Amino acid sequence: MIELENVSYSYGGGELLSDVSLHLQPGSFHFLTGPSGSGKTTLLKLCYGALLPTSGRLSVFDEDVARLDRDQMALLRRRIGVVHQDCQFLDHMTLAENVALPMMVSGRGAEAEQNNLTELLGWVGLGARLESHPPELSGGERQRAALARAVILSPDVVLADEPTGNVDWEMSQRLLHLLIELNRMGKTVLIATHDLSLIRAAKSQVQARVLRISQRRLQLAGADL
Amino acid sequence: MSKGDIRNLLRRDSRADRVVPPTGFTAQLTLFVSGAMAFLAVFALALSLASGRLADRWASELAGAATLRINAPAEQRAAQTEAALNVLSQTPGVASARALSAEEQAALLAPWFGPDLPLDTLPIPQLIEITEGEPGLDAIGLRLRLGAEVPGAVLDDHSRWREPLVDAANSLRRLGWISILLIGGATAAMITLAANASLAANAQIIEVLRLVGARDRFIAGAFVRRFTFRALFGAAVGTLLGMSGVLLLPEASDAGGFLTGLGFQGAGWLLPMLIPLLGATVAFLATWSAARRKLKELS
Numbered sequence: 227m228i229e230l231e232n233v234s235y236s237y238g239g240g241e242l243l244s245d246v247s248l249h250l251q252p253g254s255f256h257f258l259t260g261p262s263g264s265g266k267t268t269l270l271k272l273c274y275g276a277l278l279p280t281s282g283r284l285s286v287f288d289e290d291v292a293r294l295d296r297d298q299m300a301l302l303r304r305r306i307g308v309v310h311q312d313c314q315f316l317d318h319m320t321l322a323e324n325v326a327l328p329m330m331v332s333g334r335g336a337e338a339e340q341n342n343l344t345e346l347l348g349w350v351g352l353g354a355r356l357e358s359h360p361p362e363l364s365g366g367e368r369q370r371a372a373l374a375r376a377v378i379l380s381p382d383v384v385l386a387d388e389p390t391g392n393v394d395w396e397m398s399q400r401l402l403h404l405l406i407e408l409n410r411m412g413k414t415v416l417i418a419t420h421d422l423s424l425i426r427a428a429k430s431q432v433q434a435r436v437l438r439i440s441q442r443r444l445q446l447a448g449a450d451l
Numbered sequence: 452m453s454k455g456d457i458r459n460l461l462r463r464d465s466r467a468d469r470v471v472p473p474t475g476f477t478a479q480l481t482l483f484v485s486g487a488m489a490f491l492a493v494f495a496l497a498l499s500l501a502s503g504r505l506a507d508r509w510a511s512e513l514a515g516a517a518t519l520r521i522n523a524p525a526e527q528r529a530a531q532t533e534a535a536l537n538v539l540s541q542t543p544g545v546a547s548a549r550a551l552s553a554e555e556q557a558a559l560l561a562p563w564f565g566p567d568l569p570l571d572t573l574p575i576p577q578l579i580e581i582t583e584g585e586p587g588l589d590a591i592g593l594r595l596r597l598g599a600e601v602p603g604a605v606l607d608d609h610s611r612w613r614e615p616l617v618d619a620a621n622s623l624r625r626l627g628w629i630s631i632l633l634i635g636g637a638t639a640a641m642i643t644l645a646a647n648a649s650l651a652a653n654a655q656i657i658e659v660l661r662l663v664g665a666r667d668r669f670i671a672g673a674f675v676r677r678f679t680f681r682a683l684f685g686a687a688v689g690t691l692l693g694m695s696g697v698l699l700l701p702e703a704s705d706a707g708g709f710l711t712g713l714g715f716q717g718a719g720w721l722l723p724m725l726i727p728l729l730g731a732t733v734a735f736l737a738t739w740s741a742a743r744r745k746l747k748e749l750s
Binding site: 274276296297300301302303304308310314315316318319323327328330331332333375379 | 467469470472656658659660661662663664665666667668669746747
């Protein structure tokens with residue numbers, strides 16, 4: 227689904243990631259871990275085309291990302307659901323509108339999807355907060371709403387950047403459970419997190435692989451977690 | 452961009468329009484600018500049309516006529532007038548020639564000397580009014596012939612004072628059109644600034660839309676629609692006010708001359724109706740190019 231071959235990425239100052247190779251297989255479940263500032267978010271951004279590699283080859287759904295134009299990139303993002311670290315909502319629109327935003331921008335019918343939307347918000351436990359505005363929501367509610375928005379177009383891949391960063395343990399378990407459910411439905415899942423206990427909790431429920439960024443390189447972590 | 456693209460961009464989509472939060476202040480500024488510019492454009496248009504009419508009128512009225520003046524001692528005047536009319540009747544290009552009567556000449560002079568002037572005691576030259584026909588009058592040939600047969604005749608084909616007047620009216624018309632172009636350019640510049648400000652203020656929203664897979668067309672459309680309809684509405688109000696202003700100007704009259712002729716006549720009233728459409732077109736193009744430029748800067 228997503229393939230990186232010897233990908234490097236450098237900001238103006240220096241190299242952040244070098245020689246990264248990664249193949250995300252359909253239906254796989256990956257954790258991405260590493261210290262703060264090691265490049266977890268950068269690697270996720272590379273995966274959904276928000277950043278382009280400085281060198282190396284990156285292909286998503288068998289398409290070379292470097293060769294996509296802006297419209298093709300937009301279409302690509304509809305197939306990848308992203309839960310951002312800071313959620314990124316439009317604060318002047320209601321929760322329901324925010325979650326339905328990917329449908330709106332892709333021009334899908336509103337009425338037919340209304341049931342889907344209600345069902346989806348019920349699934350993440352936000353059925354009662356449809357008309358709230360994002361600033362009125364708690365951290366956990368925002369994360370769950372972000373997850374609902376990420377999957378509303380039924381993407382093949384779900385990328386989550388520190389989805390449990392701002393929530394308590396119980397809520398992080400709920401989010402993890404939702405992500406595992408998505409994986410059981412066949413979605414490829416990649417979660418960036420520095421929360422090792424979350425990874426341990428997941429390992430008992432799903433066959434998860436753990437990738438670690440260390441000294442600019444990506445390694446497959448052993449079973450020592 | 453094809454016609455269908457433009458139609459799609461402009462189709463009202465209340466859901467998509469909600470994506471960009473309403474901004475009261477820039478909205479009012481855009482309305483005001485397009486209204487004020489449309490108001491000015493109405494006057495520039497009225498000026499252009501009026502001076503165009505004036506130039507055409509002066510050119511055609513004066514071009515179709517010439518005057519022959521007989522400067523001769525009183526006892527020869529009648530004979531020379533007779534001879535001149537005789538020459539004129541044989542000249543090609545003269546549709547008709549008529550000696551003015553004493554009363555008509557007195558009426559012409561009255562504005563200058565007052566009605567009480569004893570004209571019969573003064574050596575007033577005799578005037579002959581010539582109306583030109585097809586083919587045009589050969590003024591040089593006629594002058595040569597008159598010089599031989601009617602020594603006291605002076606032909607004035609009006610070109611000497613007609614040309615500067617027509618030139619002046621034509622320059623005025625040109626100035627009017629240049630003003631309209633400048634008004635259009637200034638509108639485009641101001642709407643571009645407003646659109647840029649709005650795009651910059653909403654950069655975060657644009658980023659979110661890009662992240663959830665919105666195409667540039669969708670994002671640009673939300674802004675383009677907003678500015679186009681604002682400009683259309685503002686310009687419509689400005690045009691209406693401008694046209695009311697023109698309507699309130701005094702009627703064209705001979706006494707007032709040029710200034711009171713300022714306004715629209717007949718089908719000319721339809722022309723200012725195009726101003727809101729042109730304003731909306733200018734806003735559409737300005738916002739579209741500003742949005743495309745801005746979006747390219749973002750990832």
